[in-house]
Amino acid sequence: MAKQISELKLGILGGGQLGRMLIQEAINYNLTTLVLDPDPDAPCKHIANKFECGSITDFDTVYNFGKKADIITIEIEKVNIEALEALEKEGKLVFPQSRVIRLIQDKGVQKQFFKENDIPTAPFQLVSSKNDLSNGNFSFPYILKQRKDGYDGKGVMKINNLADVDHAFESPSLIEELIDFDKEIAVIVARNANGDMKTFPMVEMEFNAEANLVEFLISPSTYPEDLQDKADKIALNIASALNITGILAVEMFVTRDGDILVNELAPRPHNSGHQTIEGNYVSQFEQHLRAIFNLPLGDTRSINNAIMINLLGEKGHDGLARYENLEKVMGIDGVYIHLYGKKYTKPFRKMGHVTIVDQNREKAIEKARYVQHTLKVVS
Amino acid sequence: MAKQISELKLGILGGGQLGRMLIQEAINYNLTTLVLDPDPDAPCKHIANKFECGSITDFDTVYNFGKKADIITIEIEKVNIEALEALEKEGKLVFPQSRVIRLIQDKGVQKQFFKENDIPTAPFQLVSSKNDLSNGNFSFPYILKQRKDGYDGKGVMKINNLADVDHAFESPSLIEELIDFDKEIAVIVARNANGDMKTFPMVEMEFNAEANLVEFLISPSTYPEDLQDKADKIALNIASALNITGILAVEMFVTRDGDILVNELAPRPHNSGHQTIEGNYVSQFEQHLRAIFNLPLGDTRSINNAIMINLLGEKGHDGLARYENLEKVMGIDGVYIHLYGKKYTKPFRKMGHVTIVDQNREKAIEKARYVQHTLKVVS
Incomplete structure (x- = not known):
């Protein structure tokens, strides 16, 4: 007989407010929740069945955590994808799939996915460093976005002129037409x-x-x-x-x-x-x-x-x-x-x-x- | 400055489903919840900030538990009232008040309270043991209720005839006119x-x-x-x-x-x-x-x-x-x-x-x- 939700363990990578509100709903289904977060006082700490303090970007920590769960999910994209891939290979259910998280983690890949699938999006171009910008043929102003690890407005800036280029990110980024x-x-x-x-x-x-x-x-x-x-x-x-x-x-x-x-x-x-x-x-x-x-x-x-x-x-x-x-x-x-x-x-x-x-x-x-x-x- | 709800500790006597649903709401207010229940696997166990396994009818256990909280409440009436009274005397907030719990714990006192306050209720009479019933002048059928500790239908029976009186409760009870x-x-x-x-x-x-x-x-x-x-x-x-x-x-x-x-x-x-x-x-x-x-x-x-x-x-x-x-x-x-x-x-x-x-x-x-x-x- 297949196990039902009340008999399963959900592993959540990240123990912030999104995990907290997810657990608030999970309580109604007797779902057992395991949470991994680097902050020892993360919002999920007291309401998860088991709270583990540890890195969500470290392979071993994520892998070992995932082994204890039946289904693994995330509340933040910046997690160790390789560990999730290894867990999937061993038959663990990871939802969203590691493949989807990997694609979305990188805003450059995300934009290419839009292009390939005829999803309307602002014109863009990938840049590998800020050198590309000064040599570029982009008309000011435009939006510069770091491809990885941006969140809540971090990793996004408006470039108005050459002076702004000096303060641009050094990491792989993309530039996007400014949308009115x-x-x-x-x-x-x-x-x-x-x-x-x-x-x-x-x-x-x-x-x-x-x-x-x-x-x-x-x-x-x-x-x-x-x-x-x-x-x-x-x-x-x-x-x-x-x-x-x-x-x-x-x-x-x-x-x-x-x-x-x-x-x-x-x-x-x-x-x-x-x-x-x-x-x-x-x-x-x-x-x-x-x-x-x-x-x-x-x-x-x-x-x-x-x-x-x-x-x-x-x-x-x-x-x-x-x-x-x-x-x-x-x-x-x-x-x-x-x-x-x-x-x-x-x-x-x-x-x-x-x-x-x-x-x-x-x-x-x-x-x-x-x-x-x-x-x-x-x- | 007075403490606000997010800075206070709520002690809950009883860790069943009522406590569980209370905590589900308390989470939204950052309220710290402490729960006392004799069942080591009580429904509140994993979602309270602190779960304590112990008797809710024992004076010392309830008193010591209550000392750790700012406000004490109940999710079941059958608790040690004397401990709550002692806590109130020391300035702890107990809501509902011990006085109210004591009154409601005893269905006989409850009925007398209705009478004294002109609250419409079925005619009743207190009986101290089942001897009172056989000598009584009550016309069958009627309802017999134990004064204390009845819940979810336990401690209530319908008395149809003298034969039923044999199976009646021995403890202090009340009889009530059968309401159509x-x-x-x-x-x-x-x-x-x-x-x-x-x-x-x-x-x-x-x-x-x-x-x-x-x-x-x-x-x-x-x-x-x-x-x-x-x-x-x-x-x-x-x-x-x-x-x-x-x-x-x-x-x-x-x-x-x-x-x-x-x-x-x-x-x-x-x-x-x-x-x-x-x-x-x-x-x-x-x-x-x-x-x-x-x-x-x-x-x-x-x-x-x-x-x-x-x-x-x-x-x-x-x-x-x-x-x-x-x-x-x-x-x-x-x-x-x-x-x-x-x-x-x-x-x-x-x-x-x-x-x-x-x-x-x-x-x-x-x-x-x-x-x-x-x-x-x-x-």
Whole structure:
């Protein structure tokens, strides 16, 4: 008799907030969770069945950790791929597959994948070092992205002129045409091993320019239906072309001309899907579990308008975290607090998020603006 | 500066499913949870910050456990009250208060409290042993209830005739007139230390006659509004009269004449509120946290029709639990699985619950009936 989800062990590489929210859903299925993270106080520490402190980029550590699990997943892409390949060869289930993580880890390979599969994306060129830039025939301004290890705005810069080139990355990078976009949007798609796929309704994002983090997200979008359908189809095409098992966040731009261009992918639960916990019938975290355990995918429809705001550490505050005006915002109906179990705050650190739900979209936005200006993470 | 919820330690007496679901909500507030339970494999074991295996009825164990927490709560009434009183005297916050737990622990005292406070309840009489019964002037049939330690149908029997009296309890009990009721209903009310109160919409229950457990619960009720208002007022009156801090479940009967009679109270999250997790804007578990930490109470409105069914161990199955047809029911939209982390099943053991949510009430009921007949806990 095949083992069922309540009898299996899920190994999670990374013990941050994404792992934490995944475990919060896993509890309902009696799933045994093992977590590997280098931070001895990682957000998952106290809620995983077993928490192991160790490197997620070291072959031996990842390999030995993976041996103890039945299924292995990730909450961050920067993991040791060779260890995952070795585990797959021995018959362990790794979802998303090591092949998919390897492709997405490298933004250059990701862009080439878009090109080869007719996925609309901004024109780009690979560069191997900053020397290429000064000799190049690229017209300013453009975007320079490190191919590997960039996250939350790190590893991305705008190059306006030759002087900026001096400060450019030395590592393999890519340059991309600067897109004059109307808004950033995202569609999260899930695919299980049976090949069933489901997308969540498209969402709109606003970024904090200074921190370059998603700061304000609204679901569902109010773009015309045909544009939403287009975004939906792109996400489905990518998931199919990748043959991914698991959840995939597809970040896109809507250009001023109404075109959609894919920005980048994340093969795991993503910041652009946090509002699904309260805003949709199934959350992105539960959907990821359903996908990797090859269970029927859940109902992705929106229940309500939902706004998500990230709770970032205030500038000038470094130390034991306190949540200023927490009580005040908890007095507003439809405000859901999610703190990530991080003891210490620092400027722009993601300390939690808040989802604001209301049947009236304008009211939801109004409440969200209030929460954004009221609730502060200080030390 | 007063400490806030993310800096406090909550001690929970009892580590069963109610504690587990309470912790699932507490995670979002970075609350540190300490749990005491005699079962080394209690459902809370892996998700509490600290799990302690020990007796919840032993003075020293409860007292020493309570010393480590800032606020102490319960998930079961059968705890050592003297230890809680000692902790309160030393300035620890115990919510619900030891005084309230003591009153509710004894169904005889509970009934007297109803009488003194003009709370409608079935006529009753206290009896000190079964001798009282044979000499009594009570007309058959009637209900006999042990004053202490009854739960989930244990400690309750119907006495039809003198022969039944032979099998009656020897311990202090009460007899109650047999109520010819239309339905059992419940209202959950929360009260914080500020005295703010909020009720959840009234729900209707169906019992499994054999196991005497709630088996099927529907929210919200479709009784006329004036009857719902009456039930709501009764719950508020009881919470006020008790001066309780925390959540209180008020179980009631609707008689064939349309009267409401209070059956009994539970000063903690209760089986009749599990559907609030998905069915209402705030869940009973989060509301209990809000109440005991003196935070603003959440929005109790229903989002959707929600049916809750308990997942009881099948008759004839004793051993490692398996969930038959889990995948099948997960394929239905709006079906939410909650397994309680219990490794072993036995007949009628509460192994989990399922909530079924649908905008159409009839559809929700139809789906719930299907789940009830399809999903089985076997060994």
